[in-house]
Amino acid sequence: MGGKRKKRTKIVRAKPKLPKTFECPRCGKISITVEFEDKDSRSKMAEIRCGSCGLKTELEIPSIYDEANAYGRFIDLYLEGKLEIKEDGEHIVNEGNEDEGKGSELSSETN
Numbered sequence: 883m884g885g886k887r888k889k890r891t892k893i894v895r896a897k898p899k900l901p902k903t904f905e906c907p908r909c910g911k912i913s914i915t916v917e918f919e920d921k922d923s924r925s926k927m928a929e930i931r932c933g934s935c936g937l938k939t940e941l942e943i944p945s946i947y948d949e950a951n952a953y954g955r956f957i958d959l960y961l962e963g964k965l966e967i968k969e970d971g972e973h974i975v976n977e978g979n980e981d982e983g984k985g986s987e988l989s990s991e992t993n
């Protein structure tokens with residue numbers, strides 16, 4: 883009897899799907915995502931969106947561009963002020979609605 887059994891751990895090398903997120907030039911967070919939409923065989927539209935501050939814009943790029951290329955183009959145009967920035971959604975939170983002035987009534991009951 884006996885016999886050491888070494889437990890073998892199977893190493894599964896799953897290719898991690900890298901989220902292609904980039905730094906937002908406006909809010910500084912790494913939350914820019916790029917999505918493509920085919921336009922024709924030579925060009926496509928890239929939709930650039932920031933999941934943090936809601937920045938959103940579209941630009942036309944050659945169809946061979948990948949996300950990083952599109953992002954580079956976006957940064958160039960953004961810095962030159964040539965981009966039309968749209969806001970994504972209307973998640974403007976109205977804060978500062980504090981209810982003040984409700985004085986607590988001091989009612990001391992003496993038996």
Ligand SMILES: [Zn+2]
Pocket residue numbers: 906907908909910911932933934935936937
């Ligand atoms: Zn942002």
